[in-house]
Amino acid sequence: MDQAMWALGRGTGITALVLLTVSVALGVATRSGRPMLSLPRFAVADVHRAAALAGTILVALHVLSLLADPYAQLRLVDNFVPFLGAYKPFWLGLGTLAFDVLLVVVVTSVLRHRIGVRLFRAVHWGTYALWPIALAHALGNGTDPSHVWFLVVVTVCVFTVVASVTWRLRADFVEYATARIKEWP
Amino acid sequence: MTTRTAPHMRLHINWTQCDGRGLCTELLPGILGRDDWGYPVPLDHTHEPHIPAGCAAEAAAAVRLCPRLALTLMTAP
Amino acid sequence: MTVDAFPEESGPQQGRLFAAGGPSLAEHHGRFGSLPEFRRPGALAALLDEAGLVGRGGAGFPTGRKISTATGRGAIAIGNGAEGEPESRKDATLLAQAPHLVLDGLILAGEAIGARELYLYVPTRALATVRAALDERHDARWHRPHVNVIEAPDTFVAGEKSAVVSRVEGGPALPRDQLASTAVSGVRGRPTLVQNVETLAHIGLIARYGPRWFRSVGDPSEPGTMLVTLSGAVRAGGVVEVPTGVSIAELISHDGGTDLRTLRSVLVGGYHGTWLTLASLGDFHLCRPSMARAGASPGAGIVHALAIGDCGLARSADIVTYLAEQSAGQCGPCINGLPRLAQLLTELAYGTATATGAATEIRRIADLVDGRGSCRHPDGTARFVRSALDVFASDILLHNDGQCEALLTTVTGHDSRKESRV
Numbered sequence: 154m155d156q157a158m159w160a161l162g163r164g165t166g167i168t169a170l171v172l173l174t175v176s177v178a179l180g181v182a183t184r185s186g187r188p189m190l191s192l193p194r195f196a197v198a199d200v201h202r203a204a205a206l207a208g209t210i211l212v213a214l215h216v217l218s219l220l221a222d223p224y225a226q227l228r229l230v231d232n233f234v235p236f237l238g239a240y241k242p243f244w245l246g247l248g249t250l251a252f253d254v255l256l257v258v259v260v261t262s263v264l265r266h267r268i269g270v271r272l273f274r275a276v277h278w279g280t281y282a283l284w285p286i287a288l289a290h291a292l293g294n295g296t297d298p299s300h301v302w303f304l305v306v307v308t309v310c311v312f313t314v315v316a317s318v319t320w321r322l323r324a325d326f327v328e329y330a331t332a333r334i335k336e337w338p
Numbered sequence: 339m340t341t342r343t344a345p346h347m348r349l350h351i352n353w354t355q356c357d358g359r360g361l362c363t364e365l366l367p368g369i370l371g372r373d374d375w376g377y378p379v380p381l382d383h384t385h386e387p388h389i390p391a392g393c394a395a396e397a398a399a400a401v402r403l404c405p406r407l408a409l410t411l412m413t414a415p
Numbered sequence: 416m417t418v419d420a421f422p423e424e425s426g427p428q429q430g431r432l433f434a435a436g437g438p439s440l441a442e443h444h445g446r447f448g449s450l451p452e453f454r455r456p457g458a459l460a461a462l463l464d465e466a467g468l469v470g471r472g473g474a475g476f477p478t479g480r481k482i483s484t485a486t487g488r489g490a491i492a493i494g495n496g497a498e499g500e501p502e503s504r505k506d507a508t509l510l511a512q513a514p515h516l517v518l519d520g521l522i523l524a525g526e527a528i529g530a531r532e533l534y535l536y537v538p539t540r541a542l543a544t545v546r547a548a549l550d551e552r553h554d555a556r557w558h559r560p561h562v563n564v565i566e567a568p569d570t571f572v573a574g575e576k577s578a579v580v581s582r583v584e585g586g587p588a589l590p591r592d593q594l595a596s597t598a599v600s601g602v603r604g605r606p607t608l609v610q611n612v613e614t615l616a617h618i619g620l621i622a623r624y625g626p627r628w629f630r631s632v633g634d635p636s637e638p639g640t641m642l643v644t645l646s647g648a649v650r651a652g653g654v655v656e657v658p659t660g661v662s663i664a665e666l667i668s669h670d671g672g673t674d675l676r677t678l679r680s681v682l683v684g685g686y687h688g689t690w691l692t693l694a695s696l697g698d699f700h701l702c703r704p705s706m707a708r709a710g711a712s713p714g715a716g717i718v719h720a721l722a723i724g725d726c727g728l729a730r731s732a733d734i735v736t737y738l739a740e741q742s743a744g745q746c747g748p749c750i751n752g753l754p755r756l757a758q759l760l761t762e763l764a765y766g767t768a769t770a771t772g773a774a775t776e777i778r779r780i781a782d783l784v785d786g787r788g789s790c791r792h793p794d795g796t797a798r799f800v801r802s803a804l805d806v807f808a809s810d811i812l813l814h815n816d817g818q819c820e821a822l823l824t825t826v827t828g829h830d831s832r833k834e835s836r837v
Contacts, residue, residue, distance in 0.1 A: 183405055186359040186376065195361040198403045270355060270407040329358060329376035334751050352592040353746035353789045373783050377747040385786050410594060 158222035163295065165215035167306060170291050172208030173255075174310040176201055177284050181317040186328040202262075209259050212252060244293025251287040254279050284314060346414045348386040349397060351378060355408035362400040362409060366393060386412065431640050432616050432656055433512055438544060440551040443515035450519050450559070451622045457483070459527040463618065466626035467638045472574075472611030473684075473715040475637070475703055478618065485528045485598040487606035492525035493583060496537040496612040497567035497574030500685040501737075503717045505642035506612050508654040510541040513616060514548035520615025522559050523622050528608050533562045534583050535612075538569055571686075571741035575790050576609050578743075589743045590790035611715070613642055634660025634702040641701065641716050647682075648722035649673045659713075660705070664696040666718060679723045679821070680806055684714030686734050687795025690727065690806040711802070726821040728764035728810055731803035735760050738796045749793045752784035756800055763814060774804055774811055 179201035182189045189197045216232055219225040226239040233253065236246035258279055265273040288311065295303065325331055349362075349369070358376030369387050371379040380387035389397045389411065401409040435446040453459045464479035472495060485492075494517060498506040509517060517535070525533045537545055545564055552559070565583055567573045573588040580601045582588040594600075601607025610618075617639060621629050630638040637659050645652045649671035657666060663681060667673050680690050683699070689711035691699060699705055701713045721730055739753035756777060763773045781800045784793035804811070810820045 183359075186357070193364045194359065195364050195399065195403050198361060198405060266407060273407070328360070332751075333375045333747075334754055350594060353748070353787065354590075354592050356747060358747050373748060373752075373787075375747055375751040377787065379783070379787070383786070412594070 155222055155224055158218045159224055161218040162215055162222060162225060165211050165218060166291065166295060167303065169208050169211035169215055170287060170310060171306065172204050172211055173284060173287060174313050176204040176208055177280060178313050178317045179204060180280065181321050184321070185326055205259070205262070209255060212255060216252065241294055244290055247286050248290035248294060251283055251290055254283045254286070258283065347389040347391075347394065347397065348384075348412045348414065349380075349389055349400075350386050350410040350412050352406075352408040352410070355406045357406050357408075359405055361403050361405070365396040365400045365403075369393065430656055431620060432509065432516065432613070432642065435513060435516070438512050438514055438548065440515055440548070440555060443513070447516070447519075447619075447623060450522065450557075450619075453523070453527065453622070456486075456529075457527075459523060459618075459622065460486075462621060462626060466621045466629040467636075468614065468617055468621060468629065469637055469703075470611055471613035471617065471641055471715065473687075473712075475712065478610070478614055481598060481610070482524060482527050482608060484596075485606045485608035487529065489605040490528040490530045490608065491532045491534070491583075491602045491605055492521060492528060492530040492608045493534040493536055493579055493602075493610070494521040494612050494615050495574055495576075495579055495609050496535065496541060497579065497588075498538065498715075499567075499569075499571040499574045499741075500687075500715065500717060501571075502644060502646045502682075502685055502719050503715055504644045504646075505654045505716060507538070507541060509613055509616055509642065510537060511544050514544055515552075516616040516619040517612045518548060518552070518562065519619035519622070520610075520612075520617070521562065523618055524608060524610060524615060525560060528606065530608070531560070532602075533560050534565055535562050536565045536567050536579050536583065537612075538567050538573075542566060571738070572743050572790065572792060575792075577790065579609050580607060589745060590792075592789045633658040634700065634704075636704055637702045641713070643670075643701065643716040643718055645671045645718050645720075647720040648678055648725070649720050657701070660700045660702040662697060663691065663699050663701060663718065666701065667696070667720060671718075671720070673720065677723055679721045679725060680727050682719040682721065683717070684712055685717040685719070686738055687791070687799055688712075688714050688717065689798065689802040690721075690731075692806055710798070724821055726764065726810070726819050727803065727807040728760070728814060728819075729821075731800070731807070732757065732760040732764040735796065735800060738792070738799070742792060743790070746788040746793075748784045748787040752780055752793060753796055756780050756784070756796065760800065760803070763811065774808075777804060 179189070179197055183198045183201050186194065188194050192200065219227045220229065231238040231245065231249060233249065235249035236242050238245035257276055261268060261273050261276040288307070291307065320326060356377060358378070360372060360376060363370045363372050363378050369381055369389065371381050373379050382388060397411055401411055435442045460479040460482040462479070463482065464477065468478040469475045470478055470481070496506045496510050521533055521535060535545055542564065549562055549564070567582065568588050570588065572578055572590060573582070575590045576597050577591040577593055578588045580597060581591050583602050597607050597609055599606060601609070617629070633639045639659055640656050641659050642654055642656050643666065644654050645667070649667060651670070651672040655670045657670065663683065664675060667681065668675055675693060675696065678693060680693060681696060682688055682690050683706065689709055691709065695709070699709060701716070703712055706712050721727055735753070736757040739757040742749045742753050744750055759773055759777045759780070763777070777800060781797040785797040786794055813819055
């Protein structure tokens, strides 16, 4: 049973990372205002949200399965307060930090029509910190760094995010960027 | 076709937030066009275009998905 | 004081708004007496309805109706003297020469809507006189509600209704998106009355002399007097008080002391207004029904004359360039469309743009920006641009051939294109 929990914990963890990577890439695509890979613009935004919510569910399962596994030595407090853990406290703490940021991002996103676009966007910028922290946690705590499949998956995730951010920084990133007026007199 | 009891819906665009991303123009192609710079153009030439009952779901999706939260559905009694 | 007890005979007939002869409280009180009280709720609004007073800030909305709508718990009254339009001087003149009439109107309107907070929103140059007038009242122990004076920046859109609300709330003087009208939900979500200072001054007079006195001059559909700013190529420019419905030709020749033959065109309603052809000036009167026939309105009473030696396209291009610069910079169609209009019109006026192509494109962009912003700045600009293309249509063809009407029909014979143009 414990073996199953441990396996589930690792499996949900890496799947969550993949889903959050997809969400980051599609979030960048949403910002561009462009359709993407045969998805119309509204679908890009919709799948971005779906991937984020799916990733969040996976993170929840990841935490629950590890709480249920005595080998992981995870207490409930470790889920919310970082760096207090017993097993690899630093890397675990990063996971906790990522979880905390994810929680705030999800809550503000679900309530965005209530809290207004400014606050929603300000918190949403935190996803650019969330992803690297989650990645570091995966590398530090994920116990299969030597397994090839793990490294391949992580490499693809890193490549996806780096490519997205590189695209994000281009001058013609936004769809109508060249048509619109550049400087405000 | 409109029924007497159907509420009259209009789409309010907050122009100070709108960034012309075009999600609404995709979801409501018969109601909104796009101008030279990507911003939505009400095709009925009004300030707040009328949303027929048949497009209510798409209009609600546009309000929900607009990345700038620039849309509001107004129902007149 | 009841509605039928107005001493009509003592109401000023010539120069109503400036009848006190000076800005001091003594002069004001000496000429107009004390401020009347309206105990019955709705009494002032009913009086103003009967008088037929409409707003003098440009929109021309019935004042009595506006006051009725803005009545409510926690209501706020704001006197708007921002006057962002460069060609307009009437509000500045009124605040300088009759501030107490404005204050009377603000206090009366505030009481009518049940306001606890009163604001007077004025540009920097008017702050001193307004504060002096308030000090006079304080010293004379006129115990009426406190008036907060808010400084308006010197920008074109600073006087826009939602910009006023924003500034009074402590934010920037920029228009805001509104889901409900200001009268229903304005400053901090409360019912807010925003009234032009001239309208307030008229309220101060109607409250004393009654609706019949007010209606005794002017156009029957929009009675009373209005302040007009005459500017441009008129010999006697400045602010005059005239009955509504005066013909524009008469206004320029009589009050402006100008021979109409020295003019090329007249712009009515300021930079968001409409050019009129010289031939039509006799047909148009300064009231809404008459101006509506030209798709225009009297606006805030700005009448700007263009000399026969000046190019209408050039002047229009300069104005649209100014309007583009004065955009609040918040809404995509305005930010992108107005500079494009300015560029196209400038090429048409000063450059070598192909006439028919440019005019068509200008109309397309004007139609595109019209109605697509959180304020009426693009709408007004579109209206102005269309009227320029209509009135100066023959000049467009001449410009295409490197000619200009200003060159061909100059009264004095000088080449105005050789002079520097600002």
